[in-house]
Amino acid sequence: MVASGRVALVTGGGSGMGEATSHRLAREGMAVGVLDIDSAAAERVAAAIRESGGRAIAVTADISVRREVKAAIDAVRDAFGPIAILINNAAIESFTAIEEIDEDSWDRLMSVNLKGAYIVIQTVLADMTAAGWGRIVNVSAIGAQSGATHMAHYTAAKGGLIAMTKSLAIELGARGITVNSVSPGFILTPMSQRAIDANLFPVPAEQIYGAYPIPRLGRPEEIAAACAYLVSDDAGYVTGQVLAVNGGAYV
Template sequence: MSQAEELRARRVALVTGGGAGIGEATCLRLAREGHAVGVLGRDPANIGAVAQAIVEAGGAAVAVTADVADRGQVDAALATVRRTLGPVTILVNNAGIEDFTPFAEVGEDLWDRLMAVNLKGVYHVTQAVLPDMLAAHWGRIVNLTALGAQSGAANMVHYTATKGGVVAMTRSLAVELGAQGVTVNNVSPGFVLTPMAQRAIDGGLFPVPPEQIVAAYPIPRVGRPEEVAAAIAFFASEDAGYVTGQTLGVNGGCFT
């Protein structure tokens, strides 16, 4: 078997927002489990470093630049992944942006931008990848939602609305695609220390101190991206073949 044939014999995963935080941890985790990984993001340096780390560890990866809100960019990136690694049968919709603005001050442009990335981006990438899964009669779609979509979050109505939409989309896709061998599940992180969360901490954007937030958790600490990646890897595995339409909270036991 040629090297190209060996690459195409592996399952291929596409991780959006793969250049940092949960996305980076997920790319590395899926690569360790033997999958080839398309690392998709907007920062060429970040996604390139993640892909290089996978290749240097003996895995297969390609970095592709795209804004998930732009279908043309998504299609071009996916074409590169397919050409380099093969059809995609594992998709992790992790790309997202957040914002802390009181609802009364949320302008239409800000609302639309969060919807375009966090919700419409899931639509773009999932619809683009789905033909590969249907052709294989096997697929795993894992969407990242957020604790705030279940509990609510002050100054984040626009953000949590997008994530609540992802939850509903996941459930409906699970119903629609289950008989075709494709599972669709959510992972819902709580307070996880990612670069995005660190920027919010440094900017004093949380309505209460972060220490106060995590002190109320049964496990009173912030989470690590690797802990979220472990949940994603389960949903992406053969072992999760009879699990679909579910939301797994990785949140220190914060119940809503």
């Protein structure tokens, strides 16, 4: 089903959903560039993939810094060849009341969560255009669809990512490049665990996910599975879509 043998880049591949997606794509036969701002995390994931017989390289970059992204992507190309698949997954989150979101925090959320995706897309696009085949998956968030208290900056960036997904799907379709978004609900990862531990949600976490039609937390592997479908040859006629993996929390 999946585009085996191709080269994939997963941003934020050192943790959570990016880690699960890196493993999944490697198991499907892709060579994976595991990109993260945290070098040790990226190296740990790439090494685990290699130990289980897959092909992976760790690269370090802050996705909001173009020269770092370019150097990292050049290293992936040198190791494996042109990039055919991009999972734009890296992001940061913040829970802050609207009165207290300062401009530095607003700008950082936009820089990483929205501008970062644009920079990475621009940096890999020539490879996909030359091949006449490409897959881009932008990981957004349920909060962009439903809204989320104390997350105006985060959800604004993720909503922008969904809008960018639709525009690029239209712009790039004739080149053989699909652009979709996976929108996770409440998934158990280091990011959400930090928020649970710090009591950042308006009510206890169990009350939130316990009320979902599927009353449990999601698993990173369930996001990886959605990404694996969207980057497959089977999904060649699917573009501009938001595939929500959220236990029915927002329908």
